[in-house]
Every structure is written in structure tokens, then in C-alpha cells.
Amino acid sequence: MTHEREIIIIGGGAAGLTAAVAGxxxxxxxxxxxxxxxxxxxxxxxxxxxxxxxNRNRDLSHYHGTNPGFVRPALGRFxxxxxxxxxxxxxxxxxxxxGGKIFPFSGQASSxxxxxxxxxxxxGVEELGDHRVQTVTQEDGRFVCFCxxxxxxxxxx
Numbered sequence: 001m002t003h004e005r006e007i008i009i010i011g012g013g014a015a016g017l018t019a020a021v022a023g024x025x026x027x028x029x030x031x032x033x034x035x036x037x038x039x040x041x042x043x044x045x046x047x048x049x050x051x052x053x054x055n056r057n058r059d060l061s062h063y064h065g066t067n068p069g070f071v072r073p074a075l076g077r078f079x080x081x082x083x084x085x086x087x088x089x090x091x092x093x094x095x096x097x098x099g100g101k102i103f104p105f106s107g108q109a110s111s112x113x114x115x116x117x118x119x120x121x122x123x124g125v126e127e128l129g130d131h132r133v134q135t136v137t138q139e140d141g142r143f144v145c146f147c148x149x150x151x152x153x154x155x156x157x
Contacts, residue, residue, distance in 0.1 A: 004028065006155035008145055010133045012039025014046070017116040018086070023157075024123035031153060032125060033145060035132035039120075040113040047101075051109035053092075054083040056100030090115040 007023045009016045012034035023030045032039060046052060055062075058080065063071050084094060084102070092115055093105035104111050120127060132148045144154045 005157060007031070007157045008033060008143065008153055008155040010136075010145065011035075012127065012129075014040075014043050014112075014116075017043075017120060020120050020125045021086075021116065021123065024120065024125050028157075030120075030123075030125045031155065032120070032127050033131040033133055033147065033153065034127070034129050037129040039127055039129065040117060043113050043116075044109045046109055047103060049109050050103050050107050051112045052101050052103055053087055053094060053112070054080050054102045056080055056096065056102065087112070087115075090119055 004027055006029045007020075009019050009023070009030065009032045012020075012032045016032055016034075017040060020030045020032050043051065058075055060068055060072065060075075080102075087094065087104070092112060094102050095105050096102050117127075128151075130149060131151060133145045134148045135146045137144050137146070139154070142154045142156055144152060146152050
């Protein structure tokens with residue numbers, strides 16, 4: 001398969017794996033660089049091991065930190081319906097609990113990680129564990145990631 005563009009994703013957490021799926025589905029060659037030995041390990045702890053996928057009550061007042069408005073673009077582009085559709089397409093049935101919290105019907109974060117890993121494998125995403133990115137530079141219009149293990153990867157995005 002010929003790829004129009006190459007994408008490097010730094011970090012194989014929930015957002016990184018979702019971005020990898022989205023990029024690969026659009027025909028890009030995707031490589032995920034994860035500092036831990038395997039992608040998705042932190043995902044297993046989310047929602048007390050149940051993996052809270054989204055929340056119907058997504059309002060900026062629920063986000064804290066020095067710049068809670070930082071999430072506004074993401075909330076506007078990938079709403080609750082899109083999140084539910086994305087996971088439904090992967091085979092995850094969901095249930096809504098008190099306060100609008102939405103979890104996988106299985107109640108297991110591992111089921112979410114399993115389908116995400118299956119999908120990136122099916123799509124040919126390259127998953128590289130033990131690759132901590134130290135610096136990112138631009139060379140000839142491409143991004144170059146230098147890892148602490150000596151590896152170097154370049155991509156368009």
C-alpha cells in the first residue's frame with residue numbers, strides 16, 4: 001500500500017491510539033512511539049479500571065488547570081456522538097451511569113485497550129515500545145523525532 005503521508009504519534013495512550021486509528025483509516029503510514037514497553041498501559045487504570053470513555057456533561061467548568069480552555073477545540077470537533085460512534089465501530093457497547101459518565105458495557109478497561117490494539121494492528125500501524133522521544137526538530141519540512149535509545153524517525157506530521 002502506498003501512503004500519501006507519514007505520521008508519528010508520540011505516546012500510545014488513549015488519545016495516541018485513537019489518533020493512530022484515525023490517521024491510518026485515512027491512508028497515512030502511522031508510527032506510535034511509546035516510552036513504556038507497550039502501548040495503552042495507563043489506559044488500564046482509567047475510571048478505576050473501567051475506562052470512562054466520555055461524559056454527556058462535557059462543559060469547560062469540569063476542566064481544571066492553568067488553561068481549561070485548552071480543551072475547547074477538541075470538545076468542539078469530537079463530541080459525545082462521535083466518541084460513541086468511534087467505539088461502537090470497534091465493537092464496544094457502552095452504558096451510561098450517574099452524572100452522564102459513559103463506560104464500556106463490559107466494565108473493563110482491558111476490553112477498550114484490546115479493540116484499540118487490534119485495530120491498529122489491522123490497519124498496519126507500527127507500534128514501538130521503549131521509545132522515549134527526547135527531542136523533535138524540523139528538517140526539510142518534515143518532523144524528526146530523536147529517541148533516548150538512539151532511534152531517529154521522520155514524518156510529515
